[in-house]
Amino acid sequence: MIAPAVQDPSDRTRERRRPDAPIVVGVDGSSHGQAAAHAAISMAWRLSAPVVFVYVRRGPASFLGEPFHQRRLAAEMLAGRRALDDALTTAQRVGVRAGAEQLAGRPARKLVEFARLRGARMLVMGPRRRRFGGSVSRRVIADADRPVLVTGAPTPVA
Amino acid sequence: MGALEEGSAAPRSIVCGVDGTDESRDAALVAATLAHALDARLILAYVAYGSPAGLRQEDAIATCTTSLVALAGALGLDDAVLRVAFGDPAARLLALCEEDQAALLVVGSRGRSALATALIDAAATRDDGWRVPVIVVPRHSRQPLVPATLDRVAALPSGRSCAASSGPSSSRERMPSLR
Numbered sequence: 001m002i003a004p005a006v007q008d009p010s011d012r013t014r015e016r017r018r019p020d021a022p023i024v025v026g027v028d029g030s031s032h033g034q035a036a037a038h039a040a041i042s043m044a045w046r047l048s049a050p051v052v053f054v055y056v057r058r059g060p061a062s063f064l065g066e067p068f069h070q071r072r073l074a075a076e077m078l079a080g081r082r083a084l085d086d087a088l089t090t091a092q093r094v095g096v097r098a099g100a101e102q103l104a105g106r107p108a109r110k111l112v113e114f115a116r117l118r119g120a121r122m123l124v125m126g127p128r129r130r131r132f133g134g135s136v137s138r139r140v141i142a143d144a145d146r147p148v149l150v151t152g153a154p155t156p157v158a
Numbered sequence: 159m160g161a162l163e164e165g166s167a168a169p170r171s172i173v174c175g176v177d178g179t180d181e182s183r184d185a186a187l188v189a190a191t192l193a194h195a196l197d198a199r200l201i202l203a204y205v206a207y208g209s210p211a212g213l214r215q216e217d218a219i220a221t222c223t224t225s226l227v228a229l230a231g232a233l234g235l236d237d238a239v240l241r242v243a244f245g246d247p248a249a250r251l252l253a254l255c256e257e258d259q260a261a262l263l264v265v266g267s268r269g270r271s272a273l274a275t276a277l278i279d280a281a282a283t284r285d286d287g288w289r290v291p292v293i294v295v296p297r298h299s300r301q302p303l304v305p306a307t308l309d310r311v312a313a314l315p316s317g318r319s320c321a322a323s324s325g326p327s328s329s330r331e332r333m334p335s336l337r
Binding site for chain 1: 188195196262267271274275278289290291292293294295296335
């Protein structure tokens with residue numbers, strides 16, 4: 001394979017080169033999020049790049065009141081920590097440098113902002129579809145300013 | 159069988175959909191950079207809805223081929239495989255990926271692209287076990303997949319993109335199992 005010989009004119013406007021630019025991947029504890037994490041780890045391993053797993057929780061509704069709000073929040077944070085720990089364990093098993101972040105807010109917006117702030121070379125998403133309001137993947141694709149990899153659906157477990 | 163499967167060898171081919179737009183040129187640049195880094199074969203596919211009115215099929219194919227050759231020449235992709243097809247772009251690109259057992263499909267996008275959305279939906283809904291990861295490249299993407307693109311990818315040894323303790327020692331090395 002011959003490498004591209006011509007530099008794109010738009011390169012002048014691009015971010016300064018960062019050899020450690022990570023691959024940012026959204027995980028949510030689902031099988032789709034796990035598929036995204038595995039794809040990101042695989043890509044990071046092949047590119048010798050670090051990977052950052054991001055779990056975005058929407059946060060419980062404030063009208064729940066105490067103590068229900070606090071309990072729901074604690075449960076969401078625990079779910080996020082488990083999803084991130086699973087992904088980190090997998091990355092460490094194959095020797096890929098990895099980090100994890102838990103954020104609060106709208107998933108698509110937070111992922112796009114985080115990728116921009118970290119100078120990510122790529123965003124990785126699962127293909128999960130929502131019944132109403134469109135998928136997070138679609139919104140990320142519409143708003144991202146860097147390549148977005150959307151994985152295929154995970155293979156059903158027989 | 160997806161291409162970024164755990165335990166798999168390096169991907170064999172990467173398909174990039176192009177249509178003469180600036181977005182697809184950006185996508186081709188990213189796909190070429192990635193193919194070089196992963197030591198994969200690059201397939202540039204020009205998919206048109208159909209022959210323009212008053213134009214014979216042979217002439218339409220020649221026009222699309224000329225556009226593909228010009229793009230490949232401008233990016234220095236002498237080894238890229240060039241394909242021309244007619245029909246629904248999403249369906250034809252996915253069919254092409256399936257025929258070649260492609261590792262990745264790369265397309266360009268501007269905002270809420272209909273093609274990108276159709277491909278993502280297809281990836282989400284297929285339940286026959288076959289699937290291909292899709293990379294959507296926005297116009298004027300601010301970060302190339304492999305940072306060294308900015309310093310001429312040709313200067314890199316094949317299969318290595320940046321210094322790190324992890325990663326394969328050769329582009330054909332098999333990735334350890336993730337489980």
